[in-house]
Amino acid sequence: AQSVTQPDIHITVSEGASLELRCNYSYGATPYLFWYVQSPGQGLQLLLKYFSGDTLVQGIKGFEAEFKRSQSSFNLRKPSVHWSDAAEYFCAVGAASNTGKLIFGQGTTLQVKP
């Protein structure tokens, strides 16, 4: 069965430091992968997506993610974190059906220290 695991429930980084959020997926074929961000009290916003092609994808707000098939991973990165990046981040994989369903990880809460 398809699944997504985000090993880190909570991460704290200093403002200006680099960031990497981990995501591992379980899926037999080439997956459709996504990262969403949820600011406090808000809905989810799409950061970036991977469908095929270049394994390094760029998203909004300076984020990028790299698809590594051999490691079943799709880690999210940002070279320099801003205080406004404090939020909850969700990795998701498209379900193996033509319904647009997504399977979400448990989420990682990012705290940014001044």
Place this chain on the structure above:
Amino acid sequence: NAGVTQTPKFRVLKTGQSMTLLCAQDMNHEYMYWYRQDPGMGLRLIHYSVGEGTTAKGEVPDGYNVSRLKKQNFLLGLESAAPSQTSVYFCASSPTRPGLYEQYFGPGTRLTVT
């Protein structure tokens, strides 16, 4: 465009009461989804719809019903609310290909059942 809107934003129910959550989208999307978000569990799919007049069960459908009488609206009903249904509910919509899986989320409804 308003995108995806949800009504109401907050609600408190007593056990056994019923209510309907309304989701509306103005992007002419075919697909719509209802999720619940609970701490540490990510987003779990309750029901979804791949078009007007069609609905299907998701991961956690028990205790909920849905209807999609108009393409732009997706209603989630709780017939007899239980404390276990205390949660934040999100509605989302997505287009068909090539945008399938790119879900757009509403701001959420925070429901408390006492």
